[in-house]
Amino acid sequence: MSSNNFTNQLLDWFVNNGRKYLPWQLKKSPYSVWISEIMLQQTQVKTVIPYYINFMKRFPNIESIAKCELDELLSYWSGLGYYARGRNIYKTAKILDKKYQSIFPKTYDEIIKLPGIGRSTAGAILALAYKKKYSILDGNVKRVLARYYRIEGFLQKSNIQEKLWNLADLNTPSSNVDQYTQAIMDLGATVCTRSRPKCFICPLSENCLARFYSEQDKLPTRKPRTKKSIREVGVMIIVDNKKSVLLEKRPNNGIWGGLYSFPELGDGQTINSWLDDNLREPVEKITRLNPIKHSFTHFNLLINPTKIKIENKPKKYRIKPRYFWHKLPIDREIGLAAPISVMINEL
């Protein structure tokens, strides 16, 4: 038998139940697989679809990214989150343009070196775009394997990871690897879901150990999370009489890296001291706005905005280089974090 039961049952199931008409499956190329795989990291299909369509309209190929400004690329990523992915796409496009004549490389060793591409994404590109026998191990696959083989222990532990990679390799076939790869992701996304899995329609249920022991809800084992901390930050929404707003470009590392936000008050800094240090313009009106709650994976953020109206904005050389004036409304020019985008639209 060239491939096992698990693999054949999944391939059979895929014929009638797999997803074959997602936007990135229609005109499949290494480029479309690359972009979609990056967008899909830690992000659900439903969320990605509109971003993918808009992105591909503006950036149909590697060259179009290599020629654009990072700010514009990040504007197409605004709201999608994990912005390092967008910055890494930009870096990778530059590398591909320079070293590979804008042709996506075909070997694992070359692909794995590209920024933002790890083992699983490299495997997905090789399997889906080139039909080469490489495995993936994303959240869906981990869940399916952990249940089928009843793997206990936290997924993030290295010995569990190794075990799962070995099982992934074991089941990945050399023929129809593209269909198999899509099939196991589809099964995880639509049948072997985190809560209330649909075991009654699952093609693998017969030999699934989690089902046998009724442990679907316990597997994969979740790590207890520590309570989220709350951070608080004061921001200033400074607008002049011609509807320009002052924005701060955030450094590339850290939260919202490379995006634009409102100027923040430092620790212990007051609005007046900030204005003295940075603006030195007469202020027309100061209004305290309602605080905004924003929740991240690791902490909750409380944004305390203050709106400051001024008559005329100072000349560019008089403000620090990280500050920029932007005409309102802002439409697809720069990257904005989700809550900042909401606040700007309300101005």
Added chain:
DNA sequence: TATGCGTGGGG
């Protein structure tokens, strides 16, 4: 190797 990095939706 443990943690930082977003956001929106489900329960």
Added chain:
DNA sequence: TCCCCAAGCAT
């Protein structure tokens, strides 16, 4: 309202 987390990677 709150907690969980969804097609991971980089450091």
